[in-house]
Amino acid sequence: MKSSFSRRTFARLVGAVVGSASVPLFAATGTEPPGSRTGRMIFPEGFLWGSATASYQVEGGVHEDGRGPTIWDTFSHLPGTVAAGDTGDVSVDYYHRYKQDIALMKDLGLRSYRFSIAWSRIFPTGSGAPNANGLDFYSRVIDELLANGIEPFCTLYHWDLPQALQDKRGWENRDTARAFADYAGYVAGKLSDRVRRFMTMNEIRSFVELGYQQGIHAPGLKLSAARVAQLNHYAVFAHGLAVQAIRAAARPGTQVGIADNVQATTPLIETAPHIEAATRAMREQNAQYLTVIREGRYTDAYLQRLGADAPKFTLEEMKIIASPLDFIGLNIYQPTYVRADESPKGYAVVNPPASFPHMYSPWLYVGPEAIYWATKLVNQLWNPKELYITENGASSSDVPENDGTVVDSDRIMYLRNYIGQLHRAISEGVPVKGYFVWSLLDNFEWADGYAKRFGIVYVDYATQKRTPKMSAAFYRDVIARGGLA
Numbered sequence: 476m477k478s479s480f481s482r483r484t485f486a487r488l489v490g491a492v493v494g495s496a497s498v499p500l501f502a503a504t505g506t507e508p509p510g511s512r513t514g515r516m517i518f519p520e521g522f523l524w525g526s527a528t529a530s531y532q533v534e535g536g537v538h539e540d541g542r543g544p545t546i547w548d549t550f551s552h553l554p555g556t557v558a559a560g561d562t563g564d565v566s567v568d569y570y571h572r573y574k575q576d577i578a579l580m581k582d583l584g585l586r587s588y589r590f591s592i593a594w595s596r597i598f599p600t601g602s603g604a605p606n607a608n609g610l611d612f613y614s615r616v617i618d619e620l621l622a623n624g625i626e627p628f629c630t631l632y633h634w635d636l637p638q639a640l641q642d643k644r645g646w647e648n649r650d651t652a653r654a655f656a657d658y659a660g661y662v663a664g665k666l667s668d669r670v671r672r673f674m675t676m677n678e679i680r681s682f683v684e685l686g687y688q689q690g691i692h693a694p695g696l697k698l699s700a701a702r703v704a705q706l707n708h709y710a711v712f713a714h715g716l717a718v719q720a721i722r723a724a725a726r727p728g729t730q731v732g733i734a735d736n737v738q739a740t741t742p743l744i745e746t747a748p749h750i751e752a753a754t755r756a757m758r759e760q761n762a763q764y765l766t767v768i769r770e771g772r773y774t775d776a777y778l779q780r781l782g783a784d785a786p787k788f789t790l791e792e793m794k795i796i797a798s799p800l801d802f803i804g805l806n807i808y809q810p811t812y813v814r815a816d817e818s819p820k821g822y823a824v825v826n827p828p829a830s831f832p833h834m835y836s837p838w839l840y841v842g843p844e845a846i847y848w849a850t851k852l853v854n855q856l857w858n859p860k861e862l863y864i865t866e867n868g869a870s871s872s873d874v875p876e877n878d879g880t881v882v883d884s885d886r887i888m889y890l891r892n893y894i895g896q897l898h899r900a901i902s903e904g905v906p907v908k909g910y911f912v913w914s915l916l917d918n919f920e921w922a923d924g925y926a927k928r929f930g931i932v933y934v935d936y937a938t939q940k941r942t943p944k945m946s947a948a949f950y951r952d953v954i955a956r957g958g959l960a
């Protein structure tokens with residue numbers, strides 16, 4: 476097993492210059508800046524407090540109702556790939572227990588729930604004839620959510636590529652992008668009568684770099700730099716094609732976005748030179764992901780750094796990649812601290828010293844201001860109509876006490892501080908409209924299997940018993956009060 480320490484360690488890119496527009500301070504987000512009169516951190520009326528899960532991580536039921544195999548079924552069954560040889564075969568059995576889990580959501584007061592659709596439940600081999608039973612499952616989930624007053628947010632790809640497509644070179648094959656768009660359009664056509672917001676993909680960076688470069692996620696490949704750059708290009712292209720397919724098939728008013736784990740470049744010290752450095756770094760560190768999706772071109776520094784390994788692309792593809800979005804979802808966990816630097820790129824990424832505090836996962840450094848700076852800089856650089864925090868959360872060691880209570884004080888500390896910094900961004904006019912805790916339930920955490928728990932609800936994997944942790948009580952209170960009182 477490779478150490479999960481490398482989970483979020485990313486290649487550094489060479490820098491370039493950036494333009495920026497400033498964010499109005501205390502721009503109106505409602506009738507007045509939220510919390511301004513009382514000094515409490517109260518979020519705007521209608522703010523969508525939610526939580527998130529993903530298909531392979533919670534569903535189980537991998538052989539049911541015509542679901543086709545995915546790269547995670549294959550990968551997790553290979554020896555030495557996942558901690559303790561865990562697989563998502565059963566996971567937390569959400570496929571059969573979703574009603575109970577939605578009741579838990581309701582009890583927490585959740586206004587929204589982000590889930591993903593398993594492509595291979597809809598198209599078992601990735602394309603061809605749709606499997607009606609697969610769609611039915613999600614249709615029932617959506618009905619149950621709506622009956623409980625919870626708004627569904629639907630992700631179309633959270634890393635579980637149909638194995639049949641990987642057998643034809645997966646994301647290295649340009650045809651996979653077309654198949655993804657067809658699947659996305661089909662689902663949006665069927666579900667947009669009840670789902671208003673779709674996200675094309677979850678964390679392109681993660682599935683490209685961990686799955687195809689570092690080989691620690693499915694499909695477990697370690698491709699050359701040139702092949703990774705090309706498949707990365709096809710992945711962002713697939714996102715753009717899917718945006719267009721969803722718009723073409725969905726009901727008017729349907730909103731389309733993405734859930735991106737932007738590198739949350741955060742100034743080490745909040746002074747002008749370091750803030751400028753973090754702004755430049757935001758563009759360059761995310762050049763082949765959010766930057767190209769927003770700007771329709773790769774930065775010069777990115778192309779120069781890759782040289783002969785740079786992706787081949789057409790101008791038509793670049794236009795499609797930059798298809799307009801209704802919102803940007805950001806998954807924010809840890810900061811990438813940046814400082815001003817004399818080098819031509821104008822910034823340096825600061826490596827965390829060994830003493831830097833982190834959560835139970837070694838990669839998950841605690842830096843709450845990351846959520847403030849990421850939302851603020853993304854807004855400043857790319858001016859999205861709306862932003863959502865599509866994931867934020869933390870792993871804890873979570874040992875139940877004798878009476879079953881889980882007192883996850885560290886997770887509460889983490890959430891409180893990140894939510895506070897999110898309020899700071901909103902109070903400055905950054906248009907963040909909702910926040911999703913990762914995760915509702917303990918679940919299959921990819922290469923970590925069941926060894927790392929991110930849920931605000933504890934799951935006893937032997938009995939499937941769900942027990943809300945203290946962090947669930949904390950979050951319920953945040954939702955009930957509309958913020959941090």
Ligand code: BG6
Pocket residue numbers: 482529532677678681736806836866913919920921922923927929
């Ligand atoms: C996010 C993913 O990157 O982080 C989730 O979107 C994932 O699917 C979460 O579970 C935690 O990451 P990990 O690798 O520790 O399971």
